[in-house]
Amino acid sequence: MTNRKPDYYHCSLCGFEFNSAGTHCHTGCILAKHCKLVKCPSCGYEFPEPTRAPQWLAKLTGRGRAAAAHYATARELMPLDEALEGASYELVSLNGSHASRKSALAVYGLVPGCRLSLTQKRPSFIVRVGETELAFEGNVARDIYVKPVAA
Amino acid sequence: MSTDLNLNPIRPREGRDGHAAVRTVLLVGNPNVGKSVLFSRITGKFVVISNYPGTTVDITKGTASIDGENVTILDTPGVNELAPRTEDARVTCDVMRDHPDAVVVQVADARNLRRALLLTLQLASLRRPMVLVLNMMDELENCGAQVEVEKLSTVLGIPVVTTIATQGRGIDSITAALSSAAVPHCRVPVAATREIDYELTMEYITQASEILAQTYRAAPPRRPTFGQRLGWWATQPLGGLLLLLGALYLTYWFVGLFGAGTCVDFLENVVFGRYLSPWAIRFFDLILPFPHVHALETSQYTLSIPIDPAHSVTLLESTKQTLSTGYTLTTPMAGALPQVMRFIHDFLVGEYGVITTALSYGFAIVFPIVTTFFLLFGVLEDSGYLPRLAAMVNRVFRGMGLNGRAVLPMVLGLGCDTMATMTTRILPTRKERFITTLLLALAVPCSAQLGVLLAMTARISFGAAVLFSCMLVGIAFLVGWLAARLHGGETSDFILELPPMRVPQIGNLVLKTVTRLEWYLKEVIPLFVIGTAVLFVLDKLQMLGKIAALMEPLVKNWLGLPVETASAFLIGFLRRDYGAVYLLDASTGPDAILTPHQVLVAMVTITLFMPCIATLFMISRELGRKTAAFITVFVFVFAFLVGGLVNRGALWLGM
Numbered sequence: 001m002t003n004r005k006p007d008y009y010h011c012s013l014c015g016f017e018f019n020s021a022g023t024h025c026h027t028g029c030i031l032a033k034h035c036k037l038v039k040c041p042s043c044g045y046e047f048p049e050p051t052r053a054p055q056w057l058a059k060l061t062g063r064g065r066a067a068a069a070h071y072a073t074a075r076e077l078m079p080l081d082e083a084l085e086g087a088s089y090e091l092v093s094l095n096g097s098h099a100s101r102k103s104a105l106a107v108y109g110l111v112p113g114c115r116l117s118l119t120q121k122r123p124s125f126i127v128r129v130g131e132t133e134l135a136f137e138g139n140v141a142r143d144i145y146v147k148p149v150a151a
Numbered sequence: 152m153s154t155d156l157n158l159n160p161i162r163p164r165e166g167r168d169g170h171a172a173v174r175t176v177l178l179v180g181n182p183n184v185g186k187s188v189l190f191s192r193i194t195g196k197f198v199v200i201s202n203y204p205g206t207t208v209d210i211t212k213g214t215a216s217i218d219g220e221n222v223t224i225l226d227t228p229g230v231n232e233l234a235p236r237t238e239d240a241r242v243t244c245d246v247m248r249d250h251p252d253a254v255v256v257q258v259a260d261a262r263n264l265r266r267a268l269l270l271t272l273q274l275a276s277l278r279r280p281m282v283l284v285l286n287m288m289d290e291l292e293n294c295g296a297q298v299e300v301e302k303l304s305t306v307l308g309i310p311v312v313t314t315i316a317t318q319g320r321g322i323d324s325i326t327a328a329l330s331s332a333a334v335p336h337c338r339v340p341v342a343a344t345r346e347i348d349y350e351l352t353m354e355y356i357t358q359a360s361e362i363l364a365q366t367y368r369a370a371p372p373r374r375p376t377f378g379q380r381l382g383w384w385a386t387q388p389l390g391g392l393l394l395l396l397g398a399l400y401l402t403y404w405f406v407g408l409f410g411a412g413t414c415v416d417f418l419e420n421v422v423f424g425r426y427l428s429p430w431a432i433r434f435f436d437l438i439l440p441f442p443h444v445h446a447l448e449t450s451q452y453t454l455s456i457p458i459d460p461a462h463s464v465t466l467l468e469s470t471k472q473t474l475s476t477g478y479t480l481t482t483p484m485a486g487a488l489p490q491v492m493r494f495i496h497d498f499l500v501g502e503y504g505v506i507t508t509a510l511s512y513g514f515a516i517v518f519p520i521v522t523t524f525f526l527l528f529g530v531l532e533d534s535g536y537l538p539r540l541a542a543m544v545n546r547v548f549r550g551m552g553l554n555g556r557a558v559l560p561m562v563l564g565l566g567c568d569t570m571a572t573m574t575t576r577i578l579p580t581r582k583e584r585f586i587t588t589l590l591l592a593l594a595v596p597c598s599a600q601l602g603v604l605l606a607m608t609a610r611i612s613f614g615a616a617v618l619f620s621c622m623l624v625g626i627a628f629l630v631g632w633l634a635a636r637l638h639g640g641e642t643s644d645f646i647l648e649l650p651p652m653r654v655p656q657i658g659n660l661v662l663k664t665v666t667r668l669e670w671y672l673k674e675v676i677p678l679f680v681i682g683t684a685v686l687f688v689l690d691k692l693q694m695l696g697k698i699a700a701l702m703e704p705l706v707k708n709w710l711g712l713p714v715e716t717a718s719a720f721l722i723g724f725l726r727r728d729y730g731a732v733y734l735l736d737a738s739t740g741p742d743a744i745l746t747p748h749q750v751l752v753a754m755v756t757i758t759l760f761m762p763c764i765a766t767l768f769m770i771s772r773e774l775g776r777k778t779a780a781f782i783t784v785f786v787f788v789f790a791f792l793v794g795g796l797v798n799r800g801a802l803w804l805g806m
Contacts, residue, residue, distance in 0.1 A: 100236065102349045104646050107231035109265050111356050119383065124542040124555065126386055126649065130369075131263040131294075133649040135386065135542035137554070140644050 009038055009049075016042035016093050041095055076148070080118065080125065080141040088117045088149050095143035105144070108134050115149065175223045175250050176329065179243060179274065180258035181266055182229025183650045185286045187211070188316040189258055190226040193325065217326045225250070231266065232352065233273040238576050247277070254332045255281045256325065261291040261298055261313070264367050268359035269352070271307065275335035282328045283311045289318070296370035303366040308336035317656065337362075378652035385539040386649075395543065398536070402527055408457035410523030411602040418515035420452045429474040431499070431506045439496045441489035442482045448475040476500060476507050494691070503690055509683040512732060513676045520602040521671055524566045525664045533655035533663075537562065538647050545645050551628060552635020553578075554645035557587045564595035567671055568762035571595070572769040582640040585778065586631055588770055592761055592786050594627040599675075600728040600758065603735055607754055610738050611747045619754060626759070626793065674765045675726075682725045686718060709795040710752055711802075713737075713744050720757070724787075727760035748801055756794030761786050 036049045077092055091114050094102045109129045110116065119126040119133070125141045127134055178186045194213030211226040227246050228239035235241040247255075255274055259267030264285075274281060285291075285298060304311040310328040314321030338358070375383075384390035432445060454467035484490060500507045531537055537559055545555030556578055564571035568591050575584045575591075596604060608616040635642075689695045699706075699717035706717050716737055723730025734753045738745040745753060761767055761783055771779035 099349050101644050101646075103232070103234070103236070103352055104644065106349065106352045106356060107266070107269060108646075108648060109356075111353060120386060122388055123391075124386065124545050124645070126542065130265055131260070132266065133382070133651075135538070135545075135555075135645070135647050135649055137545055137549075137645040140646060 009040075011040035011043060011045055011047070013045040013047070014040060014043040016040055042093065077145050078147070080127075080144040080146050081121070081138055083118050083121075083146055083148075085118055085121055088115060089146035090115055090149045091144060092147050093145045095145070101140065101143070105134075105136075105140070108132050110134070110144070116146070175225065175253035177246060177250060177253045177255050178224065178226050178258055179247075179255055179270070180229060181231055181260065181263070181270060182239075182648070184229065184258050184260040184263075184267075185316040186226055186229065186258045189284065189286065189314065189322070189325070190224060192316055192319055192322045194224050215326070217329060222329075225253070230270070232269065234352075237579060253279075254329060255279045256284060256329070256332075257281060258284045258286050261285040261288050262294060262296060262370075264298060265356075265359055265363055268362055269355050271335075272337075272339055272355045272358055275307070275337060276339045278334050280332035280334055281309045282325065282332045283307065283309055284321075284325055285311060285313045286316050288313045288321070289315045294370045295373060297368040299366045303362070306337060306362055306365060309333050378654075382535065382539060382649065382652040385536060385652075386542050391539070391543045394536075395540065398531065402524075404457070404459075405527050406520060406523045406598060407601070407605050408460065410520045411605055412457055412463075413455065414519030414523065415516050415602065416452065417454065418519055419511065420450055423511040423515045424450050425452075425471055425473050428476070428500070428507050428511060432474050432476070435496050435500050439492040441480075441484060441492045441496070443478045443480050443493075445474045445476075445478045447472050449473075476502050476504065497691075498684070498687055501687070503683055503687040505680050505683055505687075509679040510676070512729065513672070513679045516602060516732070517599040517675060517728070518668075518672070520598045521566065522664065522668060524598040525667045525671075526660065528563065528566055529660045529663045529667075530655050531562070533653065533660060535650045535652045538649050541645075541647055542649065549642070550635075551590070551631025552586050552638065552642055553583050553631065554642055556643075556645065556647060557583060560587050560591065561595060564591045564597065565601065566598050566667075567674075568592065568595060568597045569674060569766045569769045570667070570670065572766055572773060575773060579643040580640060581774075582635075582638050583642060585638060585774060586634045588774060589634055589782055589785075590627055590631055592766060592770065592782055593630060593759055593789065594623055596623075596758055597728065597762055600731060600762070603728050603731040604754060604758065607731070607735050607738060607750060610743075610745075610750045611754075615747065615751050619751060622755065622797070623758065630789075675763075678726050678763060678765065679729060682722050682729050685725070686722060689718075705791060709791065709798070710756060711798040712749050712753055715744060716753060719753075720760075723757050723760050724764075726763040727757050728763075730760065731757045748798075751801060752794055752798045755797045756790050759786065759790035759793055 037046045038049050039046045080089070083089055091110060091112055093112055094105060094110070105111075109132055110127075114129055116127045116129045119128055121141075124135045124137055127136075178190055180186050190211060190213060194215045213224050213226070215222050215224055225246060227243040230237075230240045230243045233240065233244060233247075235244045247253075255277075257267070257271055257274060259271070267283075271281075271283060283303070285300065291298065300311050300313060310331050310333065312321060312324040312328050314325065316322075385394050436443075436445075449470060450473045451470050452468070453465055455463040455465040457463040484493070497504065499505055502508070540562075541555035541558040543555075544558055548554055548557055557575075559577065560571045560574045563574055571591050572588055575587045578584045578587060608619070611619070686695070689698065695718055698721060699714045702717040702720065703714050706712050706720065707714055716734060719730045719733035719737065721730075722733060731754075734745070734750075734757060737743065738750045738753070767779060767783060770782055774782075
């Protein structure tokens, strides 16, 4: 497990945490898949792909599998449209490209740090935040990054 | 996007000590927290209330006497924040600006304090005297959460009162607290610019969370109530579809069978046919004497309760001889006076008479259908089902360049297209408003039209009726899809709050239906009278024949309909359902002049017409004259085009 890519990145500019899937540029560039740069979906900053040093370091220092499991589950970030129905999540970040959408969600209490439960994903996404039940569509859900929390 | 707030902080006046005279009170709050109910309780004036976020688009004004002084109370649309991003928020901000001296009474859902506090803090930044009302305390207690009211009052520095508006509890404490309304003294995040953007909103939310942590204890997890379960089913793919089908059948039964069948039968045949029309005929015969005798006709009536389209339970049958509008002259008339009297007589109670045709149509046919529809719509609206329906159909509406939000105007359009056109204001972008308005004008039949159409489908085969409905839905999608591609601009995100499912309150339901009916009748009855008068005058001047000749190429050659139907299309320009009534007359009864094939063509053409002249005025008010003119031309050309194509197509298919 030497060269496997980490599951999530942490943007060193804006601090945004994001999933590794779909962050590489694919077309037009002569470097193509040999390019080692990833682009933060929040601020657009490009930085070299981090390796998984922390994990094997953790193994070396003896914290072992428990730390790895924690790393993979408790810390994993995903957009809401990849989340599971019926589970509870903590909202980590709203993607930065739509300021008006961010504000529209924020007034309902959907802000980083809030707890939400995903009731259903189809035909529309329905989440529960506190006493508010909110319905929105897939492209809104894609910009909401969450991490699982115990129910 | 950041939006200009347009709100200068207003300093309290010199000498205001919190006991100054209160003259104007603004009710502000999140959507669906009971502002309108509180307004009714305080002022004794009724406003239309519903369980759909964003129903109050206009401001309601009322007065109440508090401590012997008249106080003006303004009800504003519900807002989640003070940034004027939506029409509702814009209206609310305008009202706030126009009444700088007013006391702000913020109404909050006690269970949802976090969202209320965001608004409280934004209001606090305006430095206005405020009162915070925690409404729906009963629901807070039921769910087991707690709010420390005194602590909240201390932290915010304003009076906080608790109410249960629907039961009328705590209303006195609001009026009592008005005199001690104070400018909040809590620390408020200050905007760097005069704009509310995301970062500032975040700061407000952070502070709201701090206050919340001190004063609010969340409810322990509990078993979902039946209402919540129903709400979940309503948005699940399968359960939602079943509920939708159930709701559709209920609508069909209540409006289509009961309203358009049983009630219309009773009003048309018994109330008007046996009593009001003959009374009117006798009365005008008495005061406008000229030598004539009215023919008698036999009126048959069966009172039955429908079960499904084919079966019904008959309760009562009766037959009676009544006077009909047709008459024969007994002696040749001499002199001008009898001629004048005959003219007035015909105008009021003749074949195209205002009383015998316009009023009996308006009250006997339209009234029961519209009443039943609005009653049912009120139930759907108050139960909180419509936002869930919006979540269900969002994907479908996406294809038409709309999102689920457009479901409210579309469903309301099945009641009255003019009212629905006005409701398109809740849609955020012009593109969505345009497409919804166009579809309403073109392909959404209003309840009066539906009633007449339902009667006409009796004349065509089941297959043709299905073809007709599919065609209408298909046209709506096709036109919507094309309009979405041709009209520039973005469709807004679909983000909609789902209010809790509630059992509708009977009183509110009745009031709402009555308000809508009043609106509808005021709009509709004059149009019937004008339409009938136009037909009457044209008939007397023998112009009907000439116009029919003028429209002959269009009606006879292109649509393949008899020339006599030209007058129906003529009146259809004024109101399409009224035009449809003439087509119905032409297609039913012993002397029907339309074949089933022609009935189908006539139905398609008249259904695609502009709903009525009032809708046109409303479109012009909402979207401007140019757009209204474009929509009108498009709708009429399209209606005749499709009508002709159906004529050719059906001939070709051999139907």
